[in-house]
Amino acid sequence: MELLKRSIAAIQPLNENVYEQANERLANQARPAGSLGMLEAVSARLAAIFGTLDVRLTHKVIITCAGDHGVTEEGVSLFPQEVTPQMVFNFVNGGASINVLGKHAGARVIAADLGVNFDFDPSLPIFHKKVAKGTANLARVPAMTREQAEQSVAAGIEIVNELIAEGPLEMLGTGDMGIGNTTPSSAVIAAFSGIAVDKLTGRGTGIGDAALANKIRVIEQALALHRPDPKDPMDVLAKVGGFEIGGLAGLVIGAAAAGIPVVCDGLIATAGALIACELAPAAKAYLFASHRSVEVGHRFMHERLDVAPLLDLQFRLGEGTGAAIAMELLDAATRILCDIKTFEEVAIADAQKK
Structure with a gap:
């Protein structure tokens, strides 16, 4: 039971700052907001787990x-x-x-x-x-x-x-x-x-x-x-x-x-x-x-x-x-967050904000 207790105590909350950054980036990407559905939520949570917008699931x-x-x-x-x-x-x-x-x-x-x-x-x-x-x-x-x-x-x-x-x-x-x-x-x-x-x-x-x-x-x-x-x-x-x-x-x-x-x-x-x-x-x-x-x-x-x-x-x-x-x-979700450009990055007018 000691190992279990130590492991439960070691579980940390996700990085809220990175989670907010991820959602902000997703909202500003050059596509309709929410258009990639569940993968957006997945990508933001993975970013919050790893503490970075550029998550690589190599291993x-x-x-x-x-x-x-x-x-x-x-x-x-x-x-x-x-x-x-x-x-x-x-x-x-x-x-x-x-x-x-x-x-x-x-x-x-x-x-x-x-x-x-x-x-x-x-x-x-x-x-x-x-x-x-x-x-x-x-x-x-x-x-x-x-x-x-x-x-x-x-x-x-x-x-x-x-x-x-x-x-x-x-x-x-x-x-x-x-x-x-x-x-x-x-x-x-x-x-x-x-x-x-x-x-x-x-x-x-x-x-x-x-x-x-x-x-x-x-x-x-x-x-x-x-x-x-x-x-x-x-x-x-x-x-x-x-x-x-x-x-x-x-x-x-x-x-x-x-x-x-x-x-x-x-x-x-x-x-x-x-x-x-x-x-x-x-x-x-x-x-x-x-x-x-x-x-x-x-x-x-x-x-x-x-x-x-x-x-x-x-x-x-x-x-x-x-x-x-x-x-x-x-x-795929990790690449959506990191690699899709924002309106600002590609100099496209964001019609959703007008």
Whole structure:
């Protein structure tokens, strides 16, 4: 907990002077005011994070946190748990969707084992942060102990600190891998929001109507049995979360503590971001929502966080794929602010001010 406390205390407010300068420049550029929509707000916030109008996102990393879930015993996913370690090897070998999209965005992709039910060779080039071999079945018992929840969040912070120790880091993307993990993610937002489970639970890997009804029942059973306290984010994580969700929360807090923007992916990554911002509200200033997933609960997470997603591409994959695509928009936003000339710079009369 000490690492978490230190990291939360280290989160600084954004540079308001630079934020104002950025908005002033955007308002005076040789184009109709507000004509580049959300990218204008993104560019100003990035400038405020870095304290300069000329932001360069040269060093980008996407961390794909992996973990297994005991709740798969309840038949909430189409795929068996064995797929999780197989996909970790796929990430390492560069054959997954996130590898392709991450490369296109100019980002390194690194997997992190937070709780996969498999013994990886210590020499495998991933972050070895296993808390345990999968969570317990949250339909029957709490997903993890409070100590394990704290360990998973600390692991995410440690990953950020280790990345920074390696060299420059200017943007962090968060992604996930874990069979069954839409179930705890839906449980997390249900616990915080109090919204009926059937309104925020989706089909995950593509389950049919009967399996969806069962998934909703499982989540309702877990919430009724464990009664996670929405005022205690660590309690929510421990009772109905996942090890990779805790790791994702730690990534957000660790990055914010270091003054690094974070772009989060879909439902599971946003569940981690939600835990992070409930623990450390100041971290939200550093958070960018990449896209709106087809998972119905994702919208409620964005509403809880009060963040607007940059894209809606009907994604439902995870891994960090939405974060990779959004990174290219964030790159574009930095150039919009710095490189588009003002009316004064190009000696064009500003009709809007007449």
